[in-house]
Amino acid sequence: xxxxxxxxxxxxxxxxxxxxxxxxxxxxxTLVVFYIFFGVVFFVLTRxxxxxxxxxxxxxxxxWFQDNHSGILIGFAIMFxxxxxxxxxxxxxxxxxxxxxxxxAFGYTYxxxxxxxxxxxxxxxxxxxxxxxxxxxxxxxxxxxxxxxxFLSFIGTMGVFLIGSLVWMLAILIDxxxxxxxxxxxxxxxxxxxEIVVSPAWIFRRGVLAWNGQIAWWLNMVVFAIYTGVFIFLxxxxxxxxxFGTGPLPNLAPKAAR
Amino acid sequence: MTDHSVAQxxxxxxxxxxxxxxxxxxxFETLVFTGYFGFYLFYRTQSPELFLRAxxxxxxxxxxxxxxVLLLSSWSVARCVQSARAGAYxxxxxxxxxxxxxxxxxxxxxxxEWFRQIRIGNGFASNDFFTYxxxxxxxxxxxxxxxxxxxxxxxxxxxxxxxxxxxxxELVETCATYWHTVDFLWVLIFALLYVVR
Amino acid sequence: MSDIxxxxxxxxxxxxxxxxxxxxxxxxLPAAAIIxxxxxxxxxxxxxxxSPTLSADQVAAFYRDPHNLPRIRYSMILFNWFGVCLVPIxxxxxxxxxxxxxxxxxxxxxxxxxxxxxxxxxxxxxxxxLLAAFRPxxxxxxxxxxxxxxxxxxxxxxxFLIAQCVILAAAIYFDNPTGLVxxxxxxxxxxxxAAALVxxxxxxxxxxxxxxxxxxxxxxxxxxxxxxxIVVMGVVLGQAIYRERDQRALPEEQxxxx
Amino acid sequence: xxxxxxxRLLVVWLVLxxxxxxxxxxxxxxxGAPSASAVVTSSVIVIALIKVRIIFRxxxxxRQAPILxxxxxxxxxVLMGVSLLSSYFVGMALA
Numbered sequence: 072x073x074x075x076x077x078x079x080x081x082x083x084x085x086x087x088x089x090x091x092x093x094x095x096x097x098x099x100x101t102l103v104v105f106y107i108f109f110g111v112v113f114f115v116l117t118r119x120x121x122x123x124x125x126x127x128x129x130x131x132x133x134x135w136f137q138d139n140h141s142g143i144l145i146g147f148a149i150m151f152x153x154x155x156x157x158x159x160x161x162x163x164x165x166x167x168x169x170x171x172x173x174x175x176a177f178g179y180t181y182x183x184x185x186x187x188x189x190x191x192x193x194x195x196x197x198x199x200x201x202x203x204x205x206x207x208x209x210x211x212x213x214x215x216x217x218x219x220x221x222f223l224s225f226i227g228t229m230g231v232f233l234i235g236s237l238v239w240m241l242a243i244l245i246d247x248x249x250x251x252x253x254x255x256x257x258x259x260x261x262x263x264x265x266e267i268v269v270s271p272a273w274i275f276r277r278g279v280l281a282w283n284g285q286i287a288w289w290l291n292m293v294v295f296a297i298y299t300g301v302f303i304f305l306x307x308x309x310x311x312x313x314x315f316g317t318g319p320l321p322n323l324a325p326k327a328a329r
Numbered sequence: 330m331t332d333h334s335v336a337q338x339x340x341x342x343x344x345x346x347x348x349x350x351x352x353x354x355x356x357f358e359t360l361v362f363t364g365y366f367g368f369y370l371f372y373r374t375q376s377p378e379l380f381l382r383a384x385x386x387x388x389x390x391x392x393x394x395x396x397x398v399l400l401l402s403s404w405s406v407a408r409c410v411q412s413a414r415a416g417a418y419x420x421x422x423x424x425x426x427x428x429x430x431x432x433x434x435x436x437x438x439x440x441x442e443w444f445r446q447i448r449i450g451n452g453f454a455s456n457d458f459f460t461y462x463x464x465x466x467x468x469x470x471x472x473x474x475x476x477x478x479x480x481x482x483x484x485x486x487x488x489x490x491x492x493x494x495x496x497x498x499e500l501v502e503t504c505a506t507y508w509h510t511v512d513f514l515w516v517l518i519f520a521l522l523y524v525v526r
Numbered sequence: 527m528s529d530i531x532x533x534x535x536x537x538x539x540x541x542x543x544x545x546x547x548x549x550x551x552x553x554x555l556p557a558a559a560i561i562x563x564x565x566x567x568x569x570x571x572x573x574x575x576x577s578p579t580l581s582a583d584q585v586a587a588f589y590r591d592p593h594n595l596p597r598i599r600y601s602m603i604l605f606n607w608f609g610v611c612l613v614p615i616x617x618x619x620x621x622x623x624x625x626x627x628x629x630x631x632x633x634x635x636x637x638x639x640x641x642x643x644x645x646x647x648x649x650x651x652x653x654x655x656l657l658a659a660f661r662p663x664x665x666x667x668x669x670x671x672x673x674x675x676x677x678x679x680x681x682x683x684x685x686f687l688i689a690q691c692v693i694l695a696a697a698i699y700f701d702n703p704t705g706l707v708x709x710x711x712x713x714x715x716x717x718x719x720a721a722a723l724v725x726x727x728x729x730x731x732x733x734x735x736x737x738x739x740x741x742x743x744x745x746x747x748x749x750x751x752x753x754x755x756i757v758v759m760g761v762v763l764g765q766a767i768y769r770e771r772d773q774r775a776l777p778e779e780q781x782x783x784x
Numbered sequence: 785x786x787x788x789x790x791x792r793l794l795v796v797w798l799v800l801x802x803x804x805x806x807x808x809x810x811x812x813x814x815x816g817a818p819s820a821s822a823v824v825t826s827s828v829i830v831i832a833l834i835k836v837r838i839i840f841r842x843x844x845x846x847r848q849a850p851i852l853x854x855x856x857x858x859x860x861x862v863l864m865g866v867s868l869l870s871s872y873f874v875g876m877a878l879a
Binding site for chain 1: 578628629630631632633635636637638639640641642643646647650667668670671674675678679682683684685686688689690692693696700724727728729730731733
């Protein structure tokens, strides 16, 4: 009781000094920084995105590992350091669902699904390619094995993202607090559908549906990039509009007048 | 965005059917499908013989039948919207039942066609044409299944007690808009898979 | 979990949280620690750590050695049973974060997101070691591949460990300084531990030297840091749990008296 | 009142259905062994897009919608047409 009293008496001044949204801004900033790192590591440093071809023979695969040797090892090491940042973005998105008029079950479902997602969605690939690049003198057959393992686990892991998007969509569509616009709910559905379109990557080694195919990768990447850009922007707006109440979120001040 | 449409409805004549948000989905998803179609047409021209030979194994009559059925379902859901708007909820309910039935007929005949093709020996990975065939019809099929959920929402809204809100009618229109999207995407898929040479 | 996480609760969430059994969960830690240490010492690959420069045949010989084989199997089975024992402890930390003076549940969500990640990644390494030992007569190249997977995963997979230190530190920094749930030095200590874990992520870059998976930085610094973290955080957590219990007992006595 | 709107929708459906049946005719007139034909392909695509536009305007009630939605859907029909035809003809040129 003693400490309780001290904790409630003096801190009024302390609270007044703090930006009440600083935790949210920290999470949002971490989210942005993570996606920047993600883009740099996967697209520039390791050259794993856009992905190399699944149709290559083991000689070409070994050549690819040689060409990108240090890029892979350094790039993924960076990912191993920063992957924990995803928890911030998942927490922020789960928080957005707690702000809605829906059951907390939605937020927790999303949180658990996306906590799971980092391992099959990214880390398995990083581990497998690191192992593949570790010993260039390994049997080419085995290097090809790590190559398949890496890209298929990365691109072919869909369930967590599919169900995660659908959970978020459902929460947005039935929410009465206007946390997100409804069209973003439908955009979640578009993203979920692209997760389905990826699945033939497990079957085809060439063509548009292979893991580097124009439909299974390029088109889906465009959709995913739009989706990610949109939700980063909307989360920012959410934080700006946040009033820490339980009712509908107020509009942004200048746009409120209609 | 949602109250935006309500504001516009008050002006007689001009209104966005359903949530404008659904229209954003329709336009975006149409773009994605345009991408699928573009790749299909491009790769078709790269090996025209193969595509023509494989395409000859499709039965155009089934395709036409499917199209007519889905157009019928679109017609009945459009009637449903207009009836609901006019307050004729019993009529609207009948139309929604009709839509569901037509949707089911389409679904069954689609599955029947898939089974027929598989029996002939044309699987997903058999050749490029059938890859596109199963991919496009399959992804459309998933849209159709989601469409049944949309129809469920329509039924739910039509069953609500008498003084129905504007929001209720808006949801009916939103779901109908989705259903029409399933329809017009099929119109394109049908033309591209069955008739294009 | 339902009501204490409400974002709308007044800032210092001193609470009506049920704490029964938290001390029981807490006392699983020393038991688990003893099992971990014994399993660690039992595994012949840790004392001393297996060198990454061994050839495939040497690695295969390590697993085929009749002295090593049972020790590998039994130690890894022990880890397979008890490797996840850190989960309740981390969840207790989540509970402490919930007590802090935050406006949002972001930090506790982040911590929850980390909880399963670390043990799951460790289990992947664990499975690879057990697989390598399952058929030691396998082609040495394959045994080496399993061995590489196990060691790379074990050594480089620090993302959630780093994240949980950084999140805990941030949560303490964002707490009300006049009534800290956990002391300020705990935050500094966690930042230090996080920094000590970073070099291990880069283990893929070198097969020998301090970065190699048997090197000073990647093996000794990392594992000592983890061990120190567990001991120190164990003490800190125990104190926090018992302090909270005492505070709680006080008002109840007053109520009875009144 | 009921008759009024239903008749229009029915006419629209009849138009769409007969255009669909026209495909059968196109298919037959092509006759014999199927062969690649740019004329058939482009006319099929154009007909399909006309059908899509009819669905937009009549079934989806864009006819009564604000001008912005009319323009948008029309733009989309044109966009689809341009993308489909250009991927077809670019493919032909490259083949």
